[in-house]
Amino acid sequence: xxxxxxxxxxxxxxxxxxxxxxxxxxxxxxxxxxxxxxxxxxxxxxxxxxxxxxxxxxxxxxxxxxxxxxxxxxxxxxxxxxxxxxxxxxxxxxxxxxxxxxxxxxxxxxxxxxxxxxxxxxxxxxxxxxxxxxxxxxxxxxxxxxxxxxxxxxxxxxxxxxxxxxxxxxxxxxxxxxxxxxxxxxxxxxxxxxxxxxxxxxxxxxxxxxxxxxxxxxxxxxxxxxxxxxxxxxxxxxxxxxxxxxxxxxxxxxxxxxxxxxxxxxxxxxxxxxxxxxxxxxxxxxxxxxxxxxxxxxxxxxxxxxxxxxxxxxxxxxxxxxxxxxxx
Ligand SMILES: Nc1ncnc2c1ncn2[C@@H]1O[C@H](COP(=O)(O)OP(=O)(O)O)[C@@H](O)[C@H]1O
Ligand SMILES: [Mg+2]
Numbered sequence: 001x002x003x004x005x006x007x008x009x010x011x012x013x014x015x016x017x018x019x020x021x022x023x024x025x026x027x028x029x030x031x032x033x034x035x036x037x038x039x040x041x042x043x044x045x046x047x048x049x050x051x052x053x054x055x056x057x058x059x060x061x062x063x064x065x066x067x068x069x070x071x072x073x074x075x076x077x078x079x080x081x082x083x084x085x086x087x088x089x090x091x092x093x094x095x096x097x098x099x100x101x102x103x104x105x106x107x108x109x110x111x112x113x114x115x116x117x118x119x120x121x122x123x124x125x126x127x128x129x130x131x132x133x134x135x136x137x138x139x140x141x142x143x144x145x146x147x148x149x150x151x152x153x154x155x156x157x158x159x160x161x162x163x164x165x166x167x168x169x170x171x172x173x174x175x176x177x178x179x180x181x182x183x184x185x186x187x188x189x190x191x192x193x194x195x196x197x198x199x200x201x202x203x204x205x206x207x208x209x210x211x212x213x214x215x216x217x218x219x220x221x222x223x224x225x226x227x228x229x230x231x232x233x234x235x236x237x238x239x240x241x242x243x244x245x246x247x248x249x250x251x252x253x254x255x256x257x258x259x260x261x262x263x264x265x266x267x268x269x270x271x272x273x274x275x276x277x278x279x280x281x282x283x284x285x286x287x288x289x290x291x292x293x294x295x296x297x298x299x300x301x302x303x304x305x306x307x308x309x310x311x312x313x314x315x316x317x318x319x320x321x322x323x324x325x326x327x328x
Pocket of ligand 2: 067068069185
């Protein structure tokens with residue numbers, strides 16, 4: 001396994017959903033059941049991915065971009081309509097047992113643990129399913145439960161847990177068999193900030209100490225910024241960017257922010273440039289990236305400044321910008 005160049009590789013991976021065309025009205029709804037008219041939804045339109053073993057990659061894109069569809073193909077839940085993929089050298093949709101024992105998919109909005117049973121019962125079922133030896137299981141479950149601070153939570157029915165606690169239990173369940181590759185689809189969605197941080201710290205540790213390859217989808221930029229070595233951005237089923245976050249910022253954010261602290265109030269700040277924040281004593285101007293030095297010098301000349309900082313545009317904003325651009 002160690003000689004594998006890529007933990008995950010796809011070439012021209014495609015998925016087009018076929019659904020019956022919906023006719024209007026109640027009768028239309030019934031007719032639709034028998035209709036032969038189909039609607040084609042090209043969700044993933046030929047994506048190339050290369051993820052090396054041990055990498056932590058962010059998989060980003062707006063709603064409907066095709067992220068979940070891609071992760072489902074990579075974890076063997078969906079057949080593609082075109083292209084190829086290998087995960088740890090296996091074609092995932094063949095659902096080879098060897099592969100299934102080495103991967104995991106966690107979906108933030110879908111649980112695999114049973115609602116009415118304690119999480120620990122679920123862990124044991126998965127242990128049997130994945131044929132994890134008793135001694136290995138005992139150690140691993142203890143460790144995961146300990147790191148995620150779940151000691152008092154795993155012996156009560158899952159339905160009695162908070163959303164954050166449930167998600168942490170889901171992570172334990174997904175990792176019992178020590179997978180080499182983990183696909184995480186919005187694992188922190190809807191969680192409070194404390195749980196989010198706990199899960200982030202846990203995922204970082206997992207990646208670093210076990211060398212787990214992780215492909216993560218998240219709407220929280222903090223997850224991506226703190227965890228991912230690299231991001232792949234998709235939009236409308238196509239890859240639109242691949243690289244480090246810094247590169248993404250440099251490539252897609254053509255502006256920077258000049259944050260000034262003033263020593264006295266100034267009227268009509270707009271006459272000095274584009275003001276994006278004005279809360280005395282702080283004023284923030286947006287300037288073109290290539291003009292940063294010149295414009296900063298001008299602002300320092302013109303205004304009573306006691307402090308200055310040059311900042312990148314927030315990552316959220318860069319992404320939003322990126323998507324409106326590709327849509328245009
Ligand atoms: N089971 C399905 N049947 C038909 N269309 C689907 C199905 N699942 C997703 N889609 C469509 O495929 C596109 C991609 O969806 P998805 O992969 O869930 O995107 P994301 O996870 O990036 O939000 C969307 O247009 C969505 O409506
Ligand atoms: Mg999704």
